Amino acid sequence: MYRCSEIVRLISSEEYLTAGLLKRLGIRLHLAACRNCRRYARQLRALAAALREAAGPVPAAEIETAKRLVLERLAQKP
Amino acid sequence: MPEPNFSDARFLRRLKERDRVAWAELADAYLSQLLRAARGMGFTIEDSQDLAQSAFAALIEGIGRFEGRSHIRTFLFGIFYNKVSEHLREKQRAEENDPIDEVMESKFDLQGKWRQPPLDIEKKIFSREARQMVEKCLETVPRAQRIAFYLRAVSEMDTTEICNKMQITPTNLGVLLFRARNYLRECLERMGLKRG
Structure with a gap:
């Protein structure tokens, strides 16, 4: 089970986006149980x-x- | 105002012929967006102007090679983000230590639990004076962090693309995003405390 401090890091760094299924599930479980x-x-x-x-x-x-x-730049010779 | 059809082959030809009216239309459509993006990333007015100008200058020079396979806005913004990253090349990696890391550590006890519930900042965020508050707090966020956060949250670029543009590793980007979000959140929390 993840700690709050780890959840905060995983979420704010967006590391959860590349996390595997198990890790994602762990995050979901924590969020379901933790109001903070x-x-x-x-x-x-x-x-x-x-x-x-x-x-x-x-x-x-x-x-x-x-x-x-x-427009000045445009008017300069190419 | 509906956007003119810039993808039209005839319009593109006019751009290539350096037709002043066509370029003025393009400038009207996108200069404000470029300037807004640069300001949003925390660049000064002068630097924002420079970035927008150099993006347009590069477009004027490079339009001959543009074949219209992507939308011209995408092409222009691609150039613009390259200019942004050139502008920063040196300073954009995440510093090893940043004061926010310690602040965040102090928020949790030895078991990694919140010492105090996170204070309610949503009321602040959506209040009337929120914009100034957010802007003020954004000023406390170091440049590279702010750019990473902007590209992610406002430009909605995917993380791989941001890493390419900023020339940083995914881990580095993670650190930048972690710090940017928490700087901003902490700052708003503090302001909320002050105002009661």
Whole structure:
């Protein structure tokens, strides 16, 4: 049976993705029995969602500058 | 706004002929995405601009060889991620020791059980001020960790591809992801404590 500390490592490093059947089963059994690790696992999923949200839109001025530079580059001799 | 059909052979020909309007359309479609990705990975505004520019410059140079077998967005982002990894080449391997490792060790007792249940951070994550909090916490995450986490969680690249791009081993990637996630989680937990 895995310890909580091992479960936390396996989940956050995504080592479980490449784990064999037995290891995966062990992780599942632990999660079924351990409220704390279930909560932790749920939080990590929420973190990924938060990361996707966090990067807000890029200011229009930055995009304009970038576009101008790209078009200048295009105008240079090939 | 529906994306123009960039896969169209005629459009590709216009790109190859360095048609300014076609390139402007392409820039409109993807520059903001490139800049956003670079910012999301923690690059400064200046570095993000440089990365987006060098990706586009490489595309302008390489478009003659592009045969349209993949989507041009895939091609462009492929170039972009290569630029990112060139930019980092030196520093991207996981350091042997990182303060977060000790923090994580201290969370468990000798039997490997949680000393304290993990605090509820979900309310924080989904609250109104969450974005600033998450951004602030992201700043505490070392660069390579942050990039690995971004590629995995936002770009949804598979782990093999990330290892190729970052030129690291799967074990190394595992360490980076472990640290990035736990840095971020710990930081949010601490902020939650402060605000009660």
